[in-house]
Amino acid sequence: MSGVKGGTLYLVSTPIGNLEDLTFRALRVLKEVDLVAAEDTRHSRKLFNHYGITTSLTSYFEHNEGEKGARLIEALQQGKSVALISDAGTPAISDPGYLLVSRCRDLGIEVCAVPGPSATVAALSISGLPVERFAFEGFLPPRSAARxxxxALLRSERRTTLYYEGPHRLLAALKDLQLEVGETRLIAVARELTKMHEELFRGTVAEALDHFGRERVRGEIVLLVGPAPEEKPAGTVREALLKRRQECDLPMRQIVKEVAKEFGLSGSEVYRVSLELDGEGD
Known part of the structure; x- marks a missing residue:
């Protein structure tokens, strides 16, 4: 693969704990760009020292995004290559970067992703919760009322939902979750991902409160809340067929299809019940 291109912003994913997770491509890009913008240069210096990266570092974090972003744009427009990294994981995902990327897109500056570690994807992949559909909500609000x-929006949510949370607020968050969705909802808590003391807890909200209430919680947290259980329809298949036949003019084939979906049954099972109704003459 060719080297980095001038006038391009590279979003480079960095390890979320284990330094061995830096990709070969990420290492090459970080060594070849003209400048690396880091969320915390002191933190990133450890990564640079480990891999012998000597590229110039500059800070780019939440409170200097406006001023520093303008300088980075100027460097890019002058034909320099710039890499953006966060303290861990993928830049712009609950980390600084969105404003810079948006501005680059508006100005026609090329933006290139250098994929790699992501706490969200890592936690989801090992959680044992449904992964076909999921929602990422970022950091939870610090105050109980907002949490x-x-x-409360999860009471009927059919997707697995992920949040970032600090260890000092995990128990409070779990107590709030229990109040809103009940103690039996299946959840997972990923802690210290890729690090020596990595832990993945999977169980009900009540079990999580018991587990994490035993001792002080440490490490960064990904909280995953499983989908709400499907509500069982009231009444019987026979009653549902009768009700629909009386209330609408749909053909019986369509009614059978809708009732089968509602009760989680095969169409043939519901069709047999419909034939019994026909035999009874309603």
Whole structure:
């Protein structure tokens, strides 16, 4: 693969714990670009020292995004190559970067992803929760009222939902979650991903409160809340068929299809019940 191109912003994913997770491509890009913008240069210096990266570092974090972003844009427009990294994982995902990327897109500056570690994807992949559909909500609000409002939306949510949370607030978050969705909802808590003391807890909200209430919680947290259980329809298949036949003019084939989906049954099972109704003459 050719070297980096001038006038290009590279979003480079860095390890979330284990330094061995830096990709070969990420290492090459970090060594070849003209400048690396890091969320915390002191933190990133450890990575650079480990891999012998000597590229110039500059800070780019939440509170200097406006001023520093303008300088980075100027460097890019002058034909320099710039890499953006966060303290861990993929830049712009609950980390600084969105504003810079948006501005580059507006100005026609090329933006290139250098994929790699992501706490969200790592946690989801090992959680044992449904992964076909999921939602990432970023960091949970620090105050209980706002957390409860966020959790209240999960009462009928059919996707696995992920949040970032600090270890000092995990128990409070779990208590709020229990108040809003109940103690039996299946969840997972990923802690210290890729590090020596990595832990993946999977169980109900009540079990999580018991588990993490035993001792002080340490490490960065990904909280995953499983989908709400499907509500069982009231009444019987026979009653549902009768009700639909009386209330609508749909052909019986369509009614059978809808009732089968509602009860989680095969169409043939519901069709047999419909034939019994026909035999009874309603």
């Amino acid at each position: 409860r409002a966020a959790f």
